[in-house]
Amino acid sequence: METTRFTRDTLSQAAAQLKTGQLVAFPTETVYGLGANALDQEAVKQVFHVKGRPSDNPLIVHVTGLEQVMMYVDEIHPLTKTLVEAYWPGPLTIILPIKEDAFPSVVTGGLSTVAFRMPDHALTLDLIETAGVPIVGPSANLSGTPSPTTADHVLHDFTGKIAGVLDGGATKIGVESTVIDLSDPTGVPVILRPGAITGEMLSETTQLMITNEPVVLKGTEAPKAPGMKYKHYSPKTNVIMVDSNDFEQVRRYLNEKALRAGILAGPTAAAIVRAEAGAIFMYQNDTVEAAAKGLFSGLRALDECQADLDVIFVETKEEHGLGYAYMNRLKKAANQQKFTNND
Template sequence: MNNVTTEVFAADDAGLSSAACVLEQGGLVAFPTETVYGLGVDARDSDAVARLYQAKGRPSFNPLIVHVASLEIAEKYVVFDAVARSLAQAFWPGALTLVLPLRLDAGISPLVTAGLDTLAIRVPDNSVAQGLMAAFDGPIAAPSANPSGQVSPTKFTHVQSQMAGRINGIVDGGDCGVGLESTIVATQPVPTLLRAGGLPAEALEAALGDTLALAGETTAPSSPGQLASHYAPKGTVRLNAVDVEPDETLLGFGAIEATVNLSPSGDLVEAAAALFDALHQLNALGAEKIAVSPIPDNGLGRAINDRLRRAAAPRSGAAT
C-alpha cells in the first residue's frame, strides 16, 4: 500500500460523500472521532481489512473496533445483554467501546474480530464521523490512524505526516476533543475493564453501581488495546520522574518548568486531550530520553498513565 495517492477530503457533505465512495470501493480513509483519528475501512470487506493491517503494519491477531451511527444499528451486529444496553444508553454516543457476542448473520469480516466470536463496537460522538457513517451507510472498522505501535493521532497533521502515501484518503476534521482512545468494557461473564480510556472508569462504575473487574495484558488480545507495548514515541520513556537527568527531556504535568507540559494547571481533562500531541512534539524535537512527571492515577489520569506505561514498555510487536 505504500506510495498510493492520499486524497484530502473536506469535512462537508461533498467531501464526506467522496470519502464514503472510497470506502465503498474498498479503500482506506482516515477520519476524526472525539477520541483520536481512526483509519476506516468497510468492516464487511476482508480484502479492505487486510489492506488496513498492511498499511498500519498491525498484527492480524489484534481485533479492530467497529464504528456505527447508533445503538439501533449496533444491534444488527452484536447481542446486547441488560448491562450492555444500560451502558450504551447512558454513554453512547461517546468514548465507550463494548465487546459483545457477534451475531451469526452480522456479515463482519473475521479479520476484524481476529477470529473471535465477539465484536468491539461503539458509537462515536463526533459530527464528522457521524456524517461519514451516514454517507457510507455501513459498519466502519477503524483502529487509530497511525503506524502500528506509534503515537496515536489527534490532529489532521499527525495523520498526514504518518500515513500519507499509505492510505487512500484523510478527512480533515480538525482536532479531536477527548484525545484518548475509547474505554473498552466487556459485560460477560462480569463487567470488565479491558482498556482504560476517554470515559473514566469511575463514571462507568457509578452507572453500574459496582466495581469493574480488570483484565490483564496478553499476547493474544480479546479486544483492541491490550498489547503491553503501544503508543511509543521514538525516545525511551521514564515514568514518575521527580527529577530530570541532564540528557532527558521533561514531559511535565502541573506547575513546573518542562519542555512540553500536559497541563500547567494540573487539569487531567486538559492533559488527556494533549497527551498524544505532546508525544508527537517530543518526536519532532528529537527527544531520545523522556522523563515524565508523576500524574495522579484517578479519573482520566488512569487512562493517561495506562498509555504512558505502554509507551515506556519494551518495543516488541506493538500495535494500535
C-alpha cells in the same frame, strides 16, 4: 497513491472511497481512526497491512447507534441499553457476541465477539451514515507509535498509503476509548482498556462494582480488545516517567549528565527544568484532562523536533478517574521506565 484531506464539503467523496474499498482516516473525540468498510475483508486486510498491525489484534467497529449494532448481534447483555443510553455517542466501546459470519474473521481476530463504538463526532457519524456501512477504526498511526490526535499526524504516517483523511480538527480527549466486555450476557462487565469513561462512572451507572484496572492477558490468551497485548504508543526516543515532585531531581540529573532531554509536563513541572531542557512540550495546564489531551501530540512533537533528544521525561498523574487511562498509555510508551532519585 494520492492522499486527500477531506472536509465537511467533500465528505461524500470520502464516503464513496470507503464504499469502494479504500482506506479513509476519520476524527473522533478520542483519537483519529483508520477507516475501512467493516464488511469488506480485503479493505480490512489493508488496514493491518498499512499499519503493520498484528493479525490477532481485533478491531473496533464504529456505528451510528445501537440500532445498527443489532443488525449483527443476537443476545445482548441486559446492561447494554443502559450503557448505550448513558454514554453513546461517546468514548465507550462495548464488546458483544455477534451472529455467525456477521463480520470477516479479520475484523474479529478469529473471535465470536466484536467491539462496537458510536463516536462523539458529528463529521464521522455523517461519514458512516453516508457510506451506509459500519467502519473499522483502529488508531490511524503506524503500529506501536503514539496515536494521532490531528489530521496532520495521520498524514505524517500515511501520506501516499491511504485514500485520505477527514479533517475534523484536534481531538478533544486525546486517549482512546474505554473498552468494556459485555460478551457474557450473565457476567459482570469488565474493563479491558481504561479511558475517559471510568470505572467509577460505570459502577454508578450499573450499580455494580467495576474496577478501573484493565484485564491482563495470561500466556497465549487472545486479546478481545486493542491495547491489551502489544507494545503501544512509543516514540523512537526513549521515554521515562517522572512524578511531579521529582522534577527538581531531574533538573540536577540533567546538569550532571549533560543530556539533551525533552520535557512533556504541565506548566508547574516544566518551569522547574526549563533552563536545562533541550525541548519542552507543555500541557495547557496541570490537570489530568490537559495531560491526556496532550500526551500523544507531545510525544510526537518531541520525537520529531530538531533537538536530537536523548530522552523524553513525561510527568505522571495520580491513577484515579481519567488518570488511569493516561497512566495506562504512558506506562506503555515508557515501557514501565520511571525516574528515581538514584538515577
